[in-house]
Amino acid sequence: GWSGLSERLHDLSTRGAWEEMGDLIDDEMLEAFAVVAEPDEVGRRLLQRYGGLVTRLGLYTPYLLDDETRRRIVSDLRG
Known part of the structure; x- marks a missing residue:
């Protein structure tokens, strides 16, 4: 423990x-x-873990995300 x-x-x-x-x-x-994942998996992993539980999420990354990666994460979260 x-x-x-x-x-x-x-x-x-x-x-x-x-x-x-x-x-x-x-x-x-x-x-x-x-949630620890590669950028292309983050949206799916967040949805898997928190889908149906929350209506907002804060996303903190160790580096700045480019626009395409941000759009992909949001798209994956929306299902």
Whole structure:
């Protein structure tokens, strides 16, 4: 489990140890809180996970999306 993780993350954050915090987050944990996918799969994966549950989504990416990729994601979300 993830028992005690929040305390360790908090401790590291108070010391500014941001990279060390990332070392504590594995793929399973990341995917529990985020949709992780290639740009051409993001819309489908969001729809699969949140379709019927939400009417709005915020999309944060580690880089700027080009217009075509944004349009494809929106199109996939609309089904």
